[in-house]
Amino acid sequence: MCPPRNSGRAAADDEQYTTTLFPVLASGKGQEDIDSPVRGDRLEVAGCEETKGGHRGQPRGARLMGVRRGHWSLDDRLERILREVPFEVPPGAEAVTVRLSYDRSQGVIDLGCGAPDGFRGWSGGARDTYTITRDWATPGYLPGAPVAGTWHVWLRLHRIPPEGLDFELEIVADRTAPAEPVAEESPRGERPPRRDIPDTGGLRWFAGDFHAHTVHSDGSLTIDGLAELAAARGLDFLAVTDHNTISHHPWLEKIDRGITLIPGQEVTTDRGHANVFGDVGWVDFREPADSWAGHAERAGGLISVNHPLGGDCAWLLPISRRPRIAEVWSSGWWDRRWGAPLAWADAWRDDVIAIGGSDFHRHGSDGLPGAPTTWVLAEDVSTVLDGLRAGRTAVSAGPDAPLLLRLGDELLALDADGLVLVRPGGARQVVRGDRVLLTAGEGRHRLETYENEVMALCE
Numbered sequence: 011m012c013p014p015r016n017s018g019r020a021a022a023d024d025e026q027y028t029t030t031l032f033p034v035l036a037s038g039k040g041q042e043d044i045d046s047p048v049r050g051d052r053l054e055v056a057g058c059e060e061t062k063g064g065h066r067g068q069p070r071g072a073r074l075m076g077v078r079r080g081h082w083s084l085d086d087r088l089e090r091i092l093r094e095v096p097f098e099v100p101p102g103a104e105a106v107t108v109r110l111s112y113d114r115s116q117g118v119i120d121l122g123c124g125a126p127d128g129f130r131g132w133s134g135g136a137r138d139t140y141t142i143t144r145d146w147a148t149p150g151y152l153p154g155a156p157v158a159g160t161w162h163v164w165l166r167l168h169r170i171p172p173e174g175l176d177f178e179l180e181i182v183a184d185r186t187a188p189a190e191p192v193a194e195e196s197p198r199g200e201r202p203p204r205r206d207i208p209d210t211g212g213l214r215w216f217a218g219d220f221h222a223h224t225v226h227s228d229g230s231l232t233i234d235g236l237a238e239l240a241a242a243r244g245l246d247f248l249a250v251t252d253h254n255t256i257s258h259h260p261w262l263e264k265i266d267r268g269i270t271l272i273p274g275q276e277v278t279t280d281r282g283h284a285n286v287f288g289d290v291g292w293v294d295f296r297e298p299a300d301s302w303a304g305h306a307e308r309a310g311g312l313i314s315v316n317h318p319l320g321g322d323c324a325w326l327l328p329i330s331r332r333p334r335i336a337e338v339w340s341s342g343w344w345d346r347r348w349g350a351p352l353a354w355a356d357a358w359r360d361d362v363i364a365i366g367g368s369d370f371h372r373h374g375s376d377g378l379p380g381a382p383t384t385w386v387l388a389e390d391v392s393t394v395l396d397g398l399r400a401g402r403t404a405v406s407a408g409p410d411a412p413l414l415l416r417l418g419d420e421l422l423a424l425d426a427d428g429l430v431l432v433r434p435g436g437a438r439q440v441v442r443g444d445r446v447l448l449t450a451g452e453g454r455h456r457l458e459t460y461e462n463e464v465m466a467l468c469e
Contacts, residue, residue: 106184273287274287332359
């Protein structure tokens with residue numbers, strides 16, 4: 011702990027502010043309570059002082075709470091992948107800033123924050139700095155008064171090389187909150203006309219995407235920028251599913267871009283990702299997958315297994331009750347002649363509700379919103395999750411791609427001339443014409459090319 015400095019001010023609150031900066035390290039005591047690397051003697055605190063002129067861009071009045079340096083080994087990661095480093099926020103703080111430094115060319119350390127009043131944010135490996143104030147916070151983090159007490163920097167040791175990784179944490183408390191950064195509003199465009207699809211039984215087919223990211227995690231677009239892009243692609247709804255956070259949720263209803271934004275969160279771990287849809291509160295990714303499903307169910311939300319065959323983020327987690335909804339068609343399904351996603355769905359459970367997700371992050375990476383497009387049959391666009399829960403879904407390669415939809419006891423094949431309809435039992439027939447009605451049976455139907463490339467799914 012830094013000794014208090016006598017700056018000539020007699021105010022008791024100023025003295026308290028500077029003397030409670032790092033109580034867990036006072037007189038060398040409490041060192042064993044720090045969630046430090048195995049070689050705890052390599053963890054040090056330095057440079058703890060009240061700063062009159064600011065520190066590294068902080069305005070006057072900033073207090074440098076301390077610097078923690080250490081070294082994570084691969085053994086540390088295998089022992090416990092998530093570490094929580096405690097620090098004290100003194101009374102009177104109006105802003106907390108955390109900076110993480112390490113050699114990004116050698117590994118990845120994810121970053122997050124917990125406070126005495128609970129979860130305060132997550133940015134994974136996308137950021138190395140965050141600020142939390144009463145009125146605003148870095149995207150991915152929750153604004154609110156920086157309550158006094160013990161906070162934690164969350165560090166997930168995502169990728170640690172065999173030789174280990176040095177890191178440094180700098181934590182600053184400020185009695186004057188910095189100004190909120192101003193983001194430019196995205197320009198407005200026009201949405202294309204909707205496809206000519208008839209209603210059925212008082213319900214309508216809506217086009218959307220159940221997986222996309224913004225600057226609130228590792229995406230490049232603001233929420234309004236993402237909404238504008240999705241609307242310009244002809245989508246009616248979009249689930250915004252930033253990683254391990256809900257900081258984007260309060261903004262979704264404020265965006266007016268002619269598209270319905272569904273609150274979601276991608277619960278993200280090293281052994282599997284799952285989307286939880288609905289305004290259900292934060293889902294704790296630190297808990298087992300069964301707890302995610304239970305949380306979603308209790309709060310009236312839905313859970314979906316994401317890109318289950320997705321390379322280093324494939325689904326490997328144990329779960330006692332397998333979710334019915336699954337992102338069978340992701341943008342990572344590059345060669346759709348490869349039948350593994352369909353085989354996985356059949357093996358997962360016999361009543362899977364197949365959906366698609368672009369997993370959009372930025373232009374030139376993953377698919378654009380709506381690639382693939384998930385279609386949901388619902389009363390109106392505000393009840394899309396009800397339609398999903400009921401299993402009324404279809405998936406196409408894009409908003410204007412060949413499409414197969416249920417209309418009561420018939421199938422409507424759009425822009426599918428020359429494709430092959432594959433029925434649940436394996437029977438096949440060629441589709442003749444761009445707008446064709448076909449008899450529907452129970453189970454999943456699909457459209458394929460003559461090379462067995464999947465072009466559309468219909469539950």
